[in-house]
Amino acid sequence: MIDIGTGDGLFVSECARQNPRKFYIGIDANARPLEKISEKIHRKPAKGGLPNVLFLQAAVEDLPSELDSVADEVHVHFPWGSLLGAVANGNEAVLRNLRRICSRDALLEIVIGFDPARDVAELSRLQIPSLSLDYIDSCLAPRYEKSGFAIIERGVLPQSEWTRLQTSWARRLGVRVGRSLTYIIGRALDEKIIRSQA
Ligand SMILES: C[S@@+](CC[C@H](N)C(=O)[O-])C[C@H]1O[C@@H](n2cnc3c(N)ncnc32)[C@H](O)[C@@H]1O
Numbered sequence: 001m002i003d004i005g006t007g008d009g010l011f012v013s014e015c016a017r018q019n020p021r022k023f024y025i026g027i028d029a030n031a032r033p034l035e036k037i038s039e040k041i042h043r044k045p046a047k048g049g050l051p052n053v054l055f056l057q058a059a060v061e062d063l064p065s066e067l068d069s070v071a072d073e074v075h076v077h078f079p080w081g082s083l084l085g086a087v088a089n090g091n092e093a094v095l096r097n098l099r100r101i102c103s104r105d106a107l108l109e110i111v112i113g114f115d116p117a118r119d120v121a122e123l124s125r126l127q128i129p130s131l132s133l134d135y136i137d138s139c140l141a142p143r144y145e146k147s148g149f150a151i152i153e154r155g156v157l158p159q160s161e162w163t164r165l166q167t168s169w170a171r172r173l174g175v176r177v178g179r180s181l182t183y184i185i186g187r188a189l190d191e192k193i194i195r196s197q198a
Pocket of ligand 1: 005028029076077078079080081084167168
């Protein structure tokens with residue numbers, strides 16, 4: 001499983017603890033939040049060490065080729081900046097990078113939390129028109145499909161369910177009223193289907 005924009009790596013480390021037979025990779029463009037957790041995973045298991053985890057500093061725009069086809073699951077939780085702009089606008093180059101690291105039939109989960117009033121300036125800077133379900137169906141779905149993902153589910157999660165998401169930003173934003181949380185689930189399409197659409 002690969003978590004892009006992993007931040008402090010909480011989601012990756014919680015999943016890795018619960019599923020010791022599965023391998024987890026957390027990636028973030030910023031090395032700073034990765035420092036503490038990258039040191040912790042190398043401790044002895046009794047002291048919080050996790051042999052089934054790796055953290056990498058990389059931008060989604062430039063993922064290393066060693067990751068090609070390795071992931072059954074790719075997650076993007078509470079993206080901001082260029083990562084938010086790419087997934088919310090359906091940037092083809094970035095989505096193709098995400099598709100490249102997926103194995104056959106892999107799942108892509110994107111969770112975006114935003115406050116239409118507070119985030120208005122950032123949404124306009126990133127040229128994100130809206131995140132309505134209609135926008136996802138009519139504009140994003142064709143872009144995702146062209147880049148290698150079929151959107152198989154999308155929706156809005158009530159704030160009461162945010163705590164189910166084990167990420168630091170879900171905890172941080174979950175206490176603020178007015179935010180809504182939109183999720184998109186995609187399935188990696190067969191390479192042949194993508195080529196025939198190109
Ligand atoms: C709001 S934080 C969310 C962190 C974590 N996923 C969580 O839910 O707690 C957004 C993260 O996306 C990362 N990010 C932004 N643009 C990125 C990019 N182009 N490539 C990779 N990571 C990026 C940021 O460095 C930041 O750590």
